[in-house]
Amino acid sequence: MEAVGRLRVGSRRGSRTWDRTLPVWIGASLFLVFLMLLPLGWIFVTSLRGEEGWGISGYVQVFTQQAFLRAIWNTLIISFWVGVIAVVIGSLLAWLVTRTDLPLKQTIRALVMASFVTPPFLGAFAWTLLAGPNAGLLNKIYRSLTGSEEALFNIFSMGGLIFVMALYSFPYVFSMIANVCELISSDLEDAANILGANKLRVALTVTLPLTAPALLGGFILAFLHSLSLFGAPAILGLPASLHTITTQIWALFQYPPRLDLAAAFSVPLLLATMLLIALQKKILGRRGYSTVGGKGGERRLLHLEIFRIPTFVLVLAILSLSVFLPYWILLKAALAKAWAQPLTWDNFTLENFKFAFFQYGDTQNAILNTFKLGVLTATVGTIIAALIAYITNRQLLWGARYLTFFALAPLVVPGIVLAVGLFIAYTRPPLVLYGTIWIMFVAYLTKEMPIGFSQAETTFKSIHPELEDASRILGANRLGALKDVTAPLARAGLIATWCFIFIGVIRELSASILLFTPKSKVVSVVIFDLKEEGQIGVIAVLGILLLLVSFLVILAVQWVARREILATRE
């Protein structure tokens, strides 16, 4: 019996018809695992290998030195307040947009999207022009109005930092809460109403508890986001000698570099994000359960009546802080000879554009690098994300569901931590990538994998496997079914995936800042560098370029999506 069993196993391998697509699936899976494990593995190894050999001296130093502890403390305080403010603003806007008769709701959504797309470092830079203590425009206006000598607002402070980071974190909360608000049908609230509860009680006993998990989840998301930001704290905190974990890691990379300390300092950040993501998952897991009752029934809008216009003005005021004011000052700085003076004909110039695009080699090179990397990463990233999503969705390989874990792993890795790992991993054989744009490519590919994968997975989830089966049974082989059925149906979703990765890449700063070399600078790094030199006009030009390209790409996605819907007439 035993012998027969063994014989079977042996011959099964021998004559089983070979699926020629198998190497592709296996190759993509191995590549992904390699991509994720290498940098993280090196961080742990390096953190334990100090200058005096193996040991935990790195950790001891990190957790006993005053400066490091200070940075951790600052990070926690800042992230906490960013989380709180983001939840307040984000949920207020989400509720107003989904459940009331606020005017121009589509426009407000678009403006929230604009805040989302604006790189936080660019927002931070714009706010240095708006609320710097001396030259800041708002402070100048304040002084001329009141005759006071003092500044109204100093953006180079912890308060300023919290304020700016919250402005660019609230869209995360917004989208989360808006989703939940759209799920809660009026029936649930009516049910409470009919039992005798008044509007306030309904809000407190039904609506709030239903959204509570999302609020908490949104808080964690905003907290995480600000935890991993590098640009804004560097631009606004460093002038005030205010270090966060990310800027501290960056400082450890300046001459003389202390990789062991940087690695040791990265590990707690990594663990903290892991913990928070796990917590958020748990909380949001319950969210699904709590909204099951909302059968997507009809939703009635609350009439704001006399508060309608004042509320609208308030919303515009909030959005002007994140969008209108920063964009206006950037535009002004780009077009003016002296950015602090009013923009008159005398003060108007196109010099900055000419300088950035045609004269200054650094910016030309950086723009080229950025778009090269954007296209390259988006293309390769989409292909890999699509392959992995296809494997996990169709269970093509044994252990396919573990691939999901690897594809989503970078979610818990802040960009700068990833860069520490990549720096260590690729400055040594077998793959010396440091000094080329390829190390940036690997960094972006890793960092954007979660978003690419989730997009691609949603796409494949919407394509029923039987659509492929139907093509197979009628005579197509696996590749033929992919070509005839899956590819055309997945096209719109994969184009969107490409665009999301592209936008993510061209705005990336926190990993780039550790990995660039003079030849491989990208736009975000140049912006950061030029700040030191005070080249405000050129920064503004580059910022506007990034924003414009991002918006164009988003419009393109929407256009493709709409066209696709028309084509299949669903």
Next chain:
Amino acid sequence: MATVALKGLTKKFAEAAAVNDLNLEIGDGEFVSLLGPSGCGKTTTLRLIAGFLQPEEGEIQVNQQVVSSPWLLVPPERRNMSMIFQSYAVWPHMTVFQNVAYGLKFKKLSSDEIEKKVERLLRLVHLEALKGRYPAELSGGQQQRVALARALVVEPQILLLDEPLSNLDANLREEMRFEIRRLHEEFRITTIYVTHDQAEAMVTSDRIAVMHLGKVIQVGTPQEIFERPRTNFVAEFIGKTNILRGKWQEDGRVALGEDMLVQVTVRERYKQGGAVSLCLRPHNVCLVGSAEEAEQWRQEGYNLFSGIIQRRIYFGDAFDYMVELPIHHLTLRVVAPPSQRYELGEKIFALAHPNHCVIVGEG
């Protein structure tokens, strides 16, 4: 033309056997239903036949040629089969015409021939006017017909259907049952049809294979399955039924309780005094009000039960009675024509012919 044989087929998912040592033979041009509750392994069996899954044990033969075994798997595209899926799987990015023509492009045909064949099939399923439409512009029933036409146009040697009607509304479902049977009579393709709906299986099939827990437990014509269920499970799954438990007596009778003996048709011998289950269909029981009439019937060989009407439901074309028998806690469900009206609490007599009292297993 093709025969199919499933021999000792086993397929496990995460160690639990979805299909467990399954045996079934399907003749050339035969229409066989795999009937069973959800989770009984019928769809898995169908996907094994199609070649989407490979068995862990056993083999599948088509025309005596092995196409699936643990060592060999002919891919779906080389099996010359067609399949109709539960979700229809009509491609949303192709028009009706393109959907139906798809399978033909793998055969060496001129575009004229393709067009002719597609047109003919579209006429057959009454879709010729809609050939330029996209699936999203069709109703569920029309999409179903597209799937049917697409599967038939390639002239497969075997046609597989996976709960093709379960997403349709009740009226359409009934219409499509007859449609499927009509197409079968026209093409005579060997067909395997998976369903959990016994009426669907009855209307469409030459034979029904009832499945339970990954095995085929009874195969037979619809009539055999209905009238001579071999187990409790089959009896209860196919149609309404009364299951009465009793003890087997040597003389071909079953004792229900102390003094109630039921004459049954004997097929095999059971152990004297052994526990058996008896199947008696509600519409095979006849109710009479008078004791004399009941006695007459009893003398003609009918089994006689006396009881009290406990519940009555009016269905328009029938009364559905629940009759309480004197044996404790035993009730008998009876379906009677609307002319036979009895009141609640009325004492009546129930009669059942031994031919209709079928032993469906021990215990």
